[in-house]
Structures are given as C-alpha cells and as structure tokens.
Amino acid sequence: MSIKLEHVNYIYGEGTAYEKHALKDINLEIPDGQFLGIIGHTGSGKSTLIQHLNGLIKATSGVIYYSGENIYAEGYSMKELRSHVGLVFQYPEYQLFEENVLSDVCFGPKNLGLSEEEVKMRSLEALHQVGLKEKYYDKSPFDLSGGQKRRVAIAGILAMHPEVLILDEPTAGLDPKGRDDILDQIAKLHKERGITVILVSHSMEDVAKYVDRIIVMDHGCMKFDGEPKKVFEHYKELESIGLSAPQVTYVMQDLKEKGFDVDVHAITVEEA
Ligand code: ADP
Structure with a gap:
C-alpha cells in the first residue's frame, strides 16, 4: 500500500523556548513493495519522519495518505493504520517483557482480536522468518544474546502481518555478523513477502547493499532522494553533512576515473 506525504512539517514544543522544527x-511518495533506506546524521529528523508514518506523531501541518486515504480525516482508524504499518523502534529489545520468547511475539497479534490458534501460528511463522531457532522459544527473552533479542522484537511486529515494515536502526549495537544476519533476513522478507520495507540507518554501507531507493535527511529536510547509485554521486556533499561510505564511494569514484560504468547498487562493474 502506498504512503504519501504532502507538505509535512513537524515542530516539537511549538511556541516554547525548546521549539524545534x-x-x-516533506513531500514524499513510497510505492507499495519498495525497499527504502532513510539515512542522515543524528538529529536530522529520521525518527520523527517514520513516527508520522504510523500515526504516532501527528504532523503540525500537511497531510499523509495511506493507500489513498487521508490518515488525519475524521473517523480514520489509527489502530488499523498501526496494524498495517509496523514500526520497530531503536533497541526494541528493551520492550520485551513476557516470560518467554513465544509469548512475547504473541503479544502484538493477540491484540488484533485473532483466535488463539491463529496468534500462535503467526508467531511461530514470524520467529521462523527472523531465523530464531526453536530451542529458544520457551526461554526468557532476557537469557538471549543482543542479536537474538532483536530478532524476537522484530518477530513481534512481523506476526501482526504488516503491509509496511519500518525499522529504526535495526543493527545498532550489534557486531558485524549480527548486523549482516539481521539485514539479510530483512532483505529476504522483502523479497519473499513483497512487503514495503523502510530502513532507517546512519550507515550508508548498511543501506547501500539492500535498498532500491535512498532518502537523505539533513536538518529536517529531504536533501537527496533517488536510487543509491544516483545519491552516491553526491558523495562530496554527503561527506560535508557527516555521511561517508568510504568503501563504496571511494571505490566507485576510483573506478569511474578509470573509465568504468559503475553500478554500486548491483555491485557490478562494466566497462564503459
Ligand atoms: P534522528 O532520528 O535523525 O536522529 P530525530 O527525528 O530524533 O532525528 O530528531 C530531529 C530533531 O528533533 C532533533 O533536533 C532532535 O533534537 C529534536 N527532537 C527529537 N525528539 C524530540 C522531542 N521529543 N522533543 C524535542 N525535540 C526533539
């Protein structure tokens, strides 16, 4: 389902000394099935932006459409919107609280008014999708490693069968192996289930490898929007706002100078 933002502004603490625009x-359309990366330095507005997409924050001005419907229209159900647009917060493992892994994953779908059987089926399927082994299902989430806890938290959202999955820095604090594992699983989900994925990250390398499109946020504005290849062409400006992907951009630049046509996204190199 497509998401569209028209002239969205958000101001924290409007009219106070702490006011922050x-x-x-923001004008943005996210088509159904896209894998979108949102990057930007800390404080650039990434979290604020994604919290608008499932109605957690209401725009100070502007309109948001989900599947063509204005989510701010009278009578529009935010509860329903949240069941379609699943948001995995930063460090979601801090929100695990049930006594075992399976119960934790069941928590979300239970609130959708489904039968107990359906809830369990969805939860088991979601745990399988995030690649958590069965032997952990009856363990306390607190006994798991950081990466495993995060998988449980993501499974809790997946079990709600969202049409759009938003992940805020899903790899923060994980070691490189844990990071690749989680991103690979997310990419697989996107490919197999065709759900729209919005991945927020401050790491260009993380997003470059997976997404169809990158949005670069800077001081609350959308600075760039396009295919990774196109966005990386602005690598000098990206660096000037604190975003660098040396492995990607420098190698790309080097190859370009040698006369190759470089497609960073596909990670293929062809002679021009
Ligand atoms: P990012 O996710 O890119 O780090 P945020 O969306 O969290 O950025 O923040 C955007 C701006 O809004 C920052 O200047 C931040 O300090 C400010 N901000 C975020 N949350 C709040 C809040 N609850 N109250 C006031 N200002 C906030």
Missing part, C-alpha cells in the same frame, strides 16, 4: 516541508 524537526521536519520541513
């Missing part, structure tokens, strides 16, 4: 005139 966190989103500035």
Whole structure:
C-alpha cells in the first residue's frame, strides 16, 4: 500500500523556548513493495519522519495518505493504520517483557482480536522468518544474546502481518555478523513477502547493499532522494553533512576515473 506525504512539517514544543522544527516541508511518495533506506546524521529528523508514518506523531501541518486515504480525516482508524504499518523502534529489545520468547511475539497479534490458534501460528511463522531457532522459544527473552533479542522484537511486529515494515536502526549495537544476519533476513522478507520495507540507518554501507531507493535527511529536510547509485554521486556533499561510505564511494569514484560504468547498487562493474 502506498504512503504519501504532502507538505509535512513537524515542530516539537511549538511556541516554547525548546521549539524545534524537526521536519520541513516533506513531500514524499513510497510505492507499495519498495525497499527504502532513510539515512542522515543524528538529529536530522529520521525518527520523527517514520513516527508520522504510523500515526504516532501527528504532523503540525500537511497531510499523509495511506493507500489513498487521508490518515488525519475524521473517523480514520489509527489502530488499523498501526496494524498495517509496523514500526520497530531503536533497541526494541528493551520492550520485551513476557516470560518467554513465544509469548512475547504473541503479544502484538493477540491484540488484533485473532483466535488463539491463529496468534500462535503467526508467531511461530514470524520467529521462523527472523531465523530464531526453536530451542529458544520457551526461554526468557532476557537469557538471549543482543542479536537474538532483536530478532524476537522484530518477530513481534512481523506476526501482526504488516503491509509496511519500518525499522529504526535495526543493527545498532550489534557486531558485524549480527548486523549482516539481521539485514539479510530483512532483505529476504522483502523479497519473499513483497512487503514495503523502510530502513532507517546512519550507515550508508548498511543501506547501500539492500535498498532500491535512498532518502537523505539533513536538518529536517529531504536533501537527496533517488536510487543509491544516483545519491552516491553526491558523495562530496554527503561527506560535508557527516555521511561517508568510504568503501563504496571511494571505490566507485576510483573506478569511474578509470573509465568504468559503475553500478554500486548491483555491485557490478562494466566497462564503459
Ligand atoms: P534522528 O532520528 O535523525 O536522529 P530525530 O527525528 O530524533 O532525528 O530528531 C530531529 C530533531 O528533533 C532533533 O533536533 C532532535 O533534537 C529534536 N527532537 C527529537 N525528539 C524530540 C522531542 N521529543 N522533543 C524535542 N525535540 C526533539
């Protein structure tokens, strides 16, 4: 289902000494099935932006459409919107609280009014999708490693069968292996289930490898929007706002100078 933002502004603490214009005139359309990366330095507005997409934050001005419907229209159900647009917060493992892994994953779908059987089936399927082994299902989430806990938290959202999955820095604090594992699983889900995935990260390398499109946020504005290849062409400006992907951009630049046509996204190199 497509998401569309028209002239969205958001101001924290409007009219107070702490006023902060966190989103500035955001116009954006995210088509169904896209794998979108949102990057930007800390404080650029990424979290504020994604919290608008499932209605957790209401725009100070502007309109958001989900599947063509204005989510701010009278009578529009935010509860339903949240069941379609699943948001995995940063460090979601801090929100695990049930006594075992399976119960934790069941928590979300239970609130959808499904039968107990359906809830369990969805939860088992979601745990399988995030690649957590069965032997952990009856363990306390607190006994798991950081990466495993995060998988449980992601499974809890997946079990709600969202049409759009938003992940805020899903690899923060994980070691390189844990990071690759989680991103590979997410990419697999996107490919197999065709769900829209929105991945927020401050790491260009993380997003470059997976996404169809990158949005670069800077001081509340959308600075760049396009295919990774196109966005990386602005590598000098990206560096000037604190975003660098040396392995990708420098290698790409080096190859370009040698006369190759470089497609960073596909990670293929062809002679021009
Ligand atoms: P990012 O996710 O890119 O780090 P955020 O969306 O969290 O950025 O923040 C955007 C701006 O809004 C920052 O300047 C931040 O300090 C400010 N901000 C975020 N949350 C709040 C809040 N609850 N109250 C006031 N200002 C906030």
